[in-house]
Amino acid sequence: MLSYNFKYELKLLLRSRWIQLLSIILLLLFGFSTYNGLQKVEKRKNDILAAKTEIQENDVLMLKLLDSVERGMQVNVPSWTIPSSPMAVGNYHPRVAAMEPQPMAFLATGQADLFTHYVKPTVGGDDAALNFTEMTSPVQLLFGSFDLAFVIIYLLPLLIIAFSYNVLSAEKESGSLRLLAAQPIRIQNWVLQKLALRFFWLSLLVIFSLLTVFFLLGLSPFGNSNTFISLLGLILAYMLFWFALAFLVNLWVGSSAKNAVSLLGLWVVFVLLVPSVLNQLGNTIYPMPSRNLMINELRNMKAEVTEKQDEILDNFLRDHPEYALNDSTQTRGFYHRLMASKKLVKENMEPILQSFEKQLQNQQNWVEKFKWVSPAILAQESLNQMAGTSKADYENYRKQVIVFAEEWREHLLPFLYNNQDFSSNDYANLPSFRYTELTSGSQKGIPMLFLISFLLTAVGLISSRTRNSKEVLNQG
Amino acid sequence: MINTNNLTKKYGEQTALDHLNLDVKEGEIYCLLGANGAGKTTTINLLLGFVEPTSGSAFINQLNVSEDKRATKRFLAYIPENLMLYPSLTALENLDYFAGVAGKRLSQDNLKGFLAEAGLQTEAFNKRIATFSKGMRQKVGIAIALAKDAKVLLLDEPTSGLDPKASNEFGLLLQKLRGKGVATLMATHDIFRAKEVATHIGIMKDGQLKQQFVANDISLSKLEKAYLNTMEYNEVGS
Numbered sequence: 001m002l003s004y005n006f007k008y009e010l011k012l013l014l015r016s017r018w019i020q021l022l023s024i025i026l027l028l029l030f031g032f033s034t035y036n037g038l039q040k041v042e043k044r045k046n047d048i049l050a051a052k053t054e055i056q057e058n059d060v061l062m063l064k065l066l067d068s069v070e071r072g073m074q075v076n077v078p079s080w081t082i083p084s085s086p087m088a089v090g091n092y093h094p095r096v097a098a099m100e101p102q103p104m105a106f107l108a109t110g111q112a113d114l115f116t117h118y119v120k121p122t123v124g125g126d127d128a129a130l131n132f133t134e135m136t137s138p139v140q141l142l143f144g145s146f147d148l149a150f151v152i153i154y155l156l157p158l159l160i161i162a163f164s165y166n167v168l169s170a171e172k173e174s175g176s177l178r179l180l181a182a183q184p185i186r187i188q189n190w191v192l193q194k195l196a197l198r199f200f201w202l203s204l205l206v207i208f209s210l211l212t213v214f215f216l217l218g219l220s221p222f223g224n225s226n227t228f229i230s231l232l233g234l235i236l237a238y239m240l241f242w243f244a245l246a247f248l249v250n251l252w253v254g255s256s257a258k259n260a261v262s263l264l265g266l267w268v269v270f271v272l273l274v275p276s277v278l279n280q281l282g283n284t285i286y287p288m289p290s291r292n293l294m295i296n297e298l299r300n301m302k303a304e305v306t307e308k309q310d311e312i313l314d315n316f317l318r319d320h321p322e323y324a325l326n327d328s329t330q331t332r333g334f335y336h337r338l339m340a341s342k343k344l345v346k347e348n349m350e351p352i353l354q355s356f357e358k359q360l361q362n363q364q365n366w367v368e369k370f371k372w373v374s375p376a377i378l379a380q381e382s383l384n385q386m387a388g389t390s391k392a393d394y395e396n397y398r399k400q401v402i403v404f405a406e407e408w409r410e411h412l413l414p415f416l417y418n419n420q421d422f423s424s425n426d427y428a429n430l431p432s433f434r435y436t437e438l439t440s441g442s443q444k445g446i447p448m449l450f451l452i453s454f455l456l457t458a459v460g461l462i463s464s465r466t467r468n469s470k471e472v473l474n475q476g
Numbered sequence: 477m478i479n480t481n482n483l484t485k486k487y488g489e490q491t492a493l494d495h496l497n498l499d500v501k502e503g504e505i506y507c508l509l510g511a512n513g514a515g516k517t518t519t520i521n522l523l524l525g526f527v528e529p530t531s532g533s534a535f536i537n538q539l540n541v542s543e544d545k546r547a548t549k550r551f552l553a554y555i556p557e558n559l560m561l562y563p564s565l566t567a568l569e570n571l572d573y574f575a576g577v578a579g580k581r582l583s584q585d586n587l588k589g590f591l592a593e594a595g596l597q598t599e600a601f602n603k604r605i606a607t608f609s610k611g612m613r614q615k616v617g618i619a620i621a622l623a624k625d626a627k628v629l630l631l632d633e634p635t636s637g638l639d640p641k642a643s644n645e646f647g648l649l650l651q652k653l654r655g656k657g658v659a660t661l662m663a664t665h666d667i668f669r670a671k672e673v674a675t676h677i678g679i680m681k682d683g684q685l686k687q688q689f690v691a692n693d694i695s696l697s698k699l700e701k702a703y704l705n706t707m708e709y710n711e712v713g714s
Binding site: 001003004005007008011012015016174175176178179180181182183184185186190 | 526546547549550552554556558560561562565569572574576577578579617620
């Protein structure tokens with residue numbers, strides 16, 4: 001039966017123009033979404049480049065100013081911006097800490113439109129942690145960008161539904177099912193074969209369309225062959241899930257209209273409802289402390305330490321005897337007090353930040369625990385991972401920036417407390433930031449999706465053993 | 477070849493078929509006559525295994541239909557009132573597909589031979605079914621039965637809606653199959669066609685087989701009278 005189904009299913013699909021229609025739709029969707037994704041990546045690259053260029057131009061000016069100062073010339077700039085002051089360098093000539101897009105970043109916008117991908121940490125700025133984390137909505141599972149991930153997760157299932165909802169019911173409604181059922185076959189197996197063949201042909205079309213779009217847009221899938229193979233694996237696993245669902249609905253439901261409504265209902269549940277319900281439950285079970293309260297706390301703390309800056313500085317210097325001044329002509333000024341107080345603010349804020357971090361982590365763990373309930377979450381997470389735009393990627397970036405901000409501050413503080421000028425010779429030793437990508441973890445979502453799909457198919461087959469062909473024939 | 481033993485089907489309180497006993501042997505054509513709702517189609521559905529009997533049993537080639545549906549279907553071919561094939565496939569492709577699904581791998585020459593034997597014109601072989609009349613589709617149905625080498629043919633109102641010429645051609649095809657030893661059970665309203673093609677005729681009413689005749693032993697007018705009497709008797713009786 002399989003060889004005949006294989007032979008004639010393609011003929012039927014070609015003659016009903018399904019193959020041609022799907023090819024055009026897939027090429028358009030993949031083409032447009034990949035182009036959109038590339039545009040976003042291009043903008044991100046340009047933003048980073050512009051920030052770096054600005055820093056380079058500032059550095060040229062800084063070195064010229066330093067040169068003039070070191071040669072004893074008068075410079076026509078405000079005194080607090082003269083780069084011989086380490087705090088002027090630390091505040092007005094920061095480095096760019098950029099998260100460069102990964103080669104497949106165009107696949108999924110992921111968290112990229114929620115978090116920044118470059119910052120310029122300064123010695124006087126607040127702790128970088130405050131500027132990175134989306135405190136109120138940590139689990140962004142609803143995604144609005146028309147990127148490849150959107151097409152795969154949202155639109156591809158709709159195409160599959162349109163392509164598979166009436167495999168059995170159309171035969172029933174046209175009358176050909178009775179003739180088929182009079183042959184020595186199991187109708188359930190026949191439905192499974194038809195759907196498996198449609199899955200096969202659609203998979204080929206998807207692969208062909210993706211390759212065509214990649215080549216047309218100048219992308220080399222073989223440059224990142226592992227990621228590309230993972231991408232194809234993920235798409236096939238996700239498609240298989242929807243075909244498995246279509247198999248169950250074809251067997252269990254009945255008329256074409258009921259099948260279509262059931263499958264669309266399942267699409268709403270798996271793609272829209274489950275992700276947002278999980279998100280909401282995460283927020284309800286692990287509510288985030290009020291961000292306003294945290295900001296108020298920070299302000300109060302700043303006001304408090306401002307009043308006690310002399311005392312704080314004394315305490316700081318007591319803890320850091322290496323900064324003791326031997327030269328009685330030198331004094332401690334504004335920046336000495338400010339930096340000592342900032343350190344204290346940071347230390348005092350740590351428990352509050354930790355409580356946010358903990359709740360955030362709890363929420364993420366919650367979603368992590370139940371993500372398998374929706375294949376859309378699994379697929380989105382995997383695509384974000386491939387694109388380097390997952391929450392783990394941005395968390396990795398945030399941590400690296402916090403470390404770098406500390407390094408930047410710690411590099412310049414000894415200049416400040418030793419009352420030592422910054423010179424052009426010190427320029428080369430300024431720390432710079434280099435983003436280290438997450439080592440790509442295994443794509444757990446793909447085997448999990450395959451497993452769920454096979455389980456669904458098995459449920460269909462096992463349940464069909466207890467149902468006779470007559471029940472399939474007579475339902476409606 | 478086709479046997480039923482007190483075959484009964486009830487839908488709730490409604491009895492669709494009531495203790496039917498039939499025996500159709502090789503080379504016989506048994507026509508079931510009756511009005512709508514008499515139980516003719518239920519009988520065919522039970523023989524096809526499309527519905528389960530409430531009691532009694534049905535046998536095809538001595539195999540119990542309820543116990544081994546797939547095995548029994550290897551021996552039978554079925555032509556419903558409106559034979560629906562795949563409209564976008566040609567006659568040859570439809571025949572190849574249905575014979576293939578039934579486990580018969582046949583060469584193109586063989587397939588063409590069966591279509592020709594079923595009376596389809598050669599120029600129609602490669603035309604899509606969408607352009608076919610009902611009579612032409614029935615011929616493809618017969619070709620499927622020939623290709624399957626069916627021992628049993630179940631026909632549900634096959635001549636309804638056919639013009640007299642097509643109906644006559646269909647009758648001739650049935651005679652040809654009879655010559656090959658095929659046992660045929662045909663449900664029909666058409667007394668004239670039944671008398672012409674059948675070897676045996678049964679009249680059904682309210683799920684019961686009221687009368688049976690050997691076709692050669694009864695004239696058309698007597699058959700018609702018996703049919704009408706059965707209908708009237710039951711109407712009066714009901």
